[in-house]
Amino acid sequence: MRSPSCEKKACLKKGPWSHEEDELLKSYISKYGIWNWCHMPKFAGLSRSGKSCRLRWMNYLKPNVKRGNFSQEEEEIIIQSHSLLGNKWAAIASKLPGRSDNEIKNYWHTHLKKRTTHNLACQTNDKNEINGSVTSEISEVQEIEDDNVNGHFGLLFVQNSEDTSSSSSSTSSPIDSGFDFNGDYYNLGSPGTVEDIQSFWQQLFPLENSELEISHQDISSDPVFQYLKF
DNA sequence: AAAGGCCCCAACCGCAATTCC
DNA sequence: TGGAATTGCGGTTGGGGCCTT
Numbered sequence: 208m209r210s211p212s213c214e215k216k217a218c219l220k221k222g223p224w225s226h227e228e229d230e231l232l233k234s235y236i237s238k239y240g241i242w243n244w245c246h247m248p249k250f251a252g253l254s255r256s257g258k259s260c261r262l263r264w265m266n267y268l269k270p271n272v273k274r275g276n277f278s279q280e281e282e283e284i285i286i287q288s289h290s291l292l293g294n295k296w297a298a299i300a301s302k303l304p305g306r307s308d309n310e311i312k313n314y315w316h317t318h319l320k321k322r323t324t325h326n327l328a329c330q331t332n333d334k335n336e337i338n339g340s341v342t343s344e345i346s347e348v349q350e351i352e353d354d355n356v357n358g359h360f361g362l363l364f365v366q367n368s369e370d371t372s373s374s375s376s377s378t379s380s381p382i383d384s385g386f387d388f389n390g391d392y393y394n395l396g397s398p399g400t401v402e403d404i405q406s407f408w409q410q411l412f413p414l415e416n417s418e419l420e421i422s423h424q425d426i427s428s429d430p431v432f433q434y435l436k437f
Numbered sequence: 438a439a440a441g442g443c444c445c446c447a448a449c450c451g452c453a454a455t456t457c458c
Numbered sequence: 459t460g461g462a463a464t465t466g467c468g469g470t471t472g473g474g475g476c477c478t479t
Contacts, residue, residue: 223447223473245464261465262448297467308467313446 220254224263228253232260233268266307273305277314285311286319 235251241264244257253260266272277285281303288299296308296315303311 221449243464256449257464258450258466259448265466266447294468309447312468317445 218254219256219259221259224267228255229263229268232264236264236268262309266309271305272307277306277318281306282319285315286322289315289319 231251231253235247239250241247244261246257248255248257248260251260255263267274284302285299288302292298294312296312300306300308300311
């Protein structure tokens with residue numbers, strides 16, 4: 208299996224992220240969104256691989272990422288989910304909004320694994336003592352309600368503009384990309400025409416960052432804009 | 438106070454899956 | 459349709475901090 212071509216550069220930085228790098232990535236994504244992890248670092252001024260940037264964003268920089276200790280409820284969800292799903296950390300993480308798969312994986316190995324193996328050992332001992340059947344955790348687990356975890360809730364930065372004069376288009380079609388309430392960037396389709404793109408950025412920026420203003424000239428000179436083939 | 442061991446967690450690596458051209 | 463590019467996932471590692479002796 209090949210390595211991605213964009214990550215062949217030997218000069219890419221590795222190791223812990225500096226505050227400056229975090230700020231560069233955050234500000235770039237808040238401004239331009241996530242359009243291509245592979246090529247983004249270059250435009251953001253980062254000497255990092257796309258994978259490294261993605262990981263940093265997903266685990267730490269993304270809005271709504273929870274830090275700190277896990278609650279009892281979260282621990283129980285992890286334990287129950289793990290008994291159901293095994294090491295499907297991404298699936299388990301989807302049941303815990305704000306927690307990354309990496310964080311859950313680490314927490315499992317450092318805290319919960321010992322506890323559950325200890326419990327299992329205790330259960331086995333009990334079983335031997337009473338010579339009865341042990342009701343495993345698995346049989347007691349119920350499917351966790353996750354209707355509101357996996358779906359998109361709405362648009363954080365984008366809303367329909369009432370200003371119909373800003374675009375040559377007579378219909379103000381809804382923008383099909385942005386950040387949902389989980390902090391995930393989504394893009395439901397191709398941007399379309401130049402006007403679509405310009406309209407998109409114009410709708411995006413005023414809500415995302417009120418002091419930020421952008422002109423058509425700004426857009427057309429932007430590397431992302433050029434990358435998108437214009 | 439210093440040295441060694443242990444623990445935790447951020448980040449890397451390799452691979453599979455998916456998307457794009 | 460096949461290969462290349464990109465994304466996502468899970469296992470693993472390495473280093474820093476804490477604890478013990």
